[in-house]
Amino acid sequence: MASLGSVREWHDETDVLVCGFGLSGAATAIEAHDSDPAADVLLIEKMPERHAGGNARVSGQSLLISKDVEALKDYQRTMSATNPIPEPMLDAWARRMVELEPYIEARAKEAGAQYIHGSGWSAREAVLEYPELGAVAAVAHSATILPAPSGVWLAFKANVEKRKRIRRQFETALVDLIQDPDTLEVFGAVVAVNGVRRNIKARRGVVLCTGGFENNLDMQRDYFGLSEAYPLGSPGNTGEGIKILQKAGADMWHLRNRGQSGGIWPGFRYPGHPTVFLRQMFWQSFSWIDVGADSRRFIDETHEWQITHYKQKVQGEWIDTPHHRVMPMHMIFDENTRMYNPLVISVMTWNTVVEQYPWSEDNSVELEKGWITQADSIEALARKIGREPAVLQETVRRYNDACASGTDAEFGRNPATLQPIAKPPFYAIEIVPAIVCTGGGARRTIESEVLDHSGSPIARLYEAGELGSIFSNLYQNGSYLTEAMISGRAAGRNAASLSAWDAVRHSAA
Numbered sequence: 329m330a331s332l333g334s335v336r337e338w339h340d341e342t343d344v345l346v347c348g349f350g351l352s353g354a355a356t357a358i359e360a361h362d363s364d365p366a367a368d369v370l371l372i373e374k375m376p377e378r379h380a381g382g383n384a385r386v387s388g389q390s391l392l393i394s395k396d397v398e399a400l401k402d403y404q405r406t407m408s409a410t411n412p413i414p415e416p417m418l419d420a421w422a423r424r425m426v427e428l429e430p431y432i433e434a435r436a437k438e439a440g441a442q443y444i445h446g447s448g449w450s451a452r453e454a455v456l457e458y459p460e461l462g463a464v465a466a467v468a469h470s471a472t473i474l475p476a477p478s479g480v481w482l483a484f485k486a487n488v489e490k491r492k493r494i495r496r497q498f499e500t501a502l503v504d505l506i507q508d509p510d511t512l513e514v515f516g517a518v519v520a521v522n523g524v525r526r527n528i529k530a531r532r533g534v535v536l537c538t539g540g541f542e543n544n545l546d547m548q549r550d551y552f553g554l555s556e557a558y559p560l561g562s563p564g565n566t567g568e569g570i571k572i573l574q575k576a577g578a579d580m581w582h583l584r585n586r587g588q589s590g591g592i593w594p595g596f597r598y599p600g601h602p603t604v605f606l607r608q609m610f611w612q613s614f615s616w617i618d619v620g621a622d623s624r625r626f627i628d629e630t631h632e633w634q635i636t637h638y639k640q641k642v643q644g645e646w647i648d649t650p651h652h653r654v655m656p657m658h659m660i661f662d663e664n665t666r667m668y669n670p671l672v673i674s675v676m677t678w679n680t681v682v683e684q685y686p687w688s689e690d691n692s693v694e695l696e697k698g699w700i701t702q703a704d705s706i707e708a709l710a711r712k713i714g715r716e717p718a719v720l721q722e723t724v725r726r727y728n729d730a731c732a733s734g735t736d737a738e739f740g741r742n743p744a745t746l747q748p749i750a751k752p753p754f755y756a757i758e759i760v761p762a763i764v765c766t767g768g769g770a771r772r773t774i775e776s777e778v779l780d781h782s783g784s785p786i787a788r789l790y791e792a793g794e795l796g797s798i799f800s801n802l803y804q805n806g807s808y809l810t811e812a813m814i815s816g817r818a819a820g821r822n823a824a825s826l827s828a829w830d831a832v833r834h835s836a837a
């Protein structure tokens with residue numbers, strides 16, 4: 329926290345300072361602008377313009393649309409049972425969710441883009457993550473804005489750019505808040521531009537929309553207990569919003585839950601790429617298995633784990649699948665799988681959407697790069713990847729026997745996906761745990777006010793989106809992007825409605 333007394337000079341002034349140009353930052357800036365035509369809005373983003381957009385830009389763009397307040401409340405209440413959302417907040421969130429669709433359609437229309445039902449890249453009209461917890465009644469359908477990839481983000485970006493009173497400044501990182509040390513009231517922020525600290529006066533309020541801490545391994549370890557986890561999304565999401573809010577005197581919530589809301593997915597990690605690739609979900613052939621540290625299988629690999637965000641039901645509880653507990657992991661496959669399945673999905677993730685890495689259809693380029701290990705026998709493959717040959721051979725033999733009998737007694741894999749690893753050469757690719765979202769941050773109200781340790785709002789301080797998300801533990805597909813809209817709208821509207829603090833102070837003096 330920096331005090332007003334430490335400010336020698338204001339390098340810039342605005343009415344509403346919005347920090348982070350992902351979806352919640354865009355929604356905040358649009359709403360602040362539209363709710364007060366006289367307000368000056370400054371939107372800062374720490375990444376260069378070509379790398380703005382956060383996780384929103386590289387996400388699956390799936391939006392949850394609900395038509396039933398009570399059903400949505402029941403569903404979310406059950407998913408959040410291990411860390412309950414305050415009931416008035418849950419109620420208000422559900423009401424805003426049910427009213428959200430026309431707002432999304434308006435953003436698409438303004439951008440000249442098409443709003444559709446479904447995801448735009450899979451045949452499903454809706455993903456129902458937990459039917460037994462109430463998904464069927466709560467979820468009307470999924471929706472998105474075209475084109476894929478990035479359609480929702482592109483539409484909101486276009487909405488921001490259309491509004492000329494929203495000033496955008498890139499390569500500008502929020503580093504601290506300027507506050508009254510006694511009351512915690514926020515007067516502005518310290519930002520870093522090319523490493524130089526600058527003070528920005530925020531006359532009405534500051535909104536933190538800086539996303540999660542996916543790309544901060546120390547925080548993953550300290551706050552979530554993961555020993556290794558790598559981001560699928562923006563390398564800019566390094567969690568400093570959380571640290572700044574802690575310094576500002578905010579209370580924290582949702583940093584550690586029973587499971588990681590967005591799940592822990594199988595990813596591939598290579599030098600020169602700060603984020604990871606996401607493994608394919610739509611297979612043309614199934615001659616592959618995953619093995620853990622003991623060179624044995626650990627899961628029904630071809631179950632559609634993506635539908636439950638890599639959660640599995642164990643003793644009646646939905647918990648993260650074991651991928652992060654069985655490292656090092658390898659996917660073992662044969663020539664059929666290599667030839668007919670690009671091993672990564674391209675419609676989302678930073679590497680494929682922003683960096684536009686063109687993963688080859690038959691994986692031959694990545695084989696050439698040495699990202700995939702090849703051998704003529706399983707025994708030789710095991711040696712090349714540092715595994716005990718006899719154990720890996722036994723694992724593949726047992727799996728191939730299951731294919732021959734049509735029954736996977738060990739893990740219950742769908743018989744239609746029991747295809748033997750039989751056609752040489754054989755291949756291995758290392759899998760790492762990959763992260764979609766983190767969620768934790770400052771405790772907030774449905775009006776996006778940041779709360780202090782006594783439960784009171786910190787004056788002029790707001791937070792939106794994944795930073796301090798209301799979700800913990802289980803989460804329904806499409807809820808994060810819609811939450812970014814709802815919380816961003818509230819933050820923008822409320823910050824813009826305030827009187828300028830310097831005017832209030834002068835008139836009081």
Ligand SMILES: Cc1cc2nc3c(=O)[nH]c(=O)nc-3n(C[C@H](O)[C@H](O)[C@H](O)COP(=O)(O)OP(=O)(O)OC[C@H]3O[C@@H](n4cnc5c(N)ncnc54)[C@H](O)[C@@H]3O)c2cc1C
Binds near residue numbers: 348349561793
């Ligand atoms: C692969 C993937 C798929 C996903 N699919 C879906 C989906 O289909 N549906 C869904 O609802 N959700 C999905 N999500 C989650 C969703 O993308 C995020 O929860 C959402 O984007 C959060 O929005 P946000 O505005 O809070 O953060 P972000 O969109 O991540 O934006 C945060 C921004 O803040 C910037 N920033 C960080 N620190 C600073 C700083 N100090 N100063 C200034 N700027 C800073 C970052 O650079 C970034 O641009 C997915 C995520 C991933 C990674």
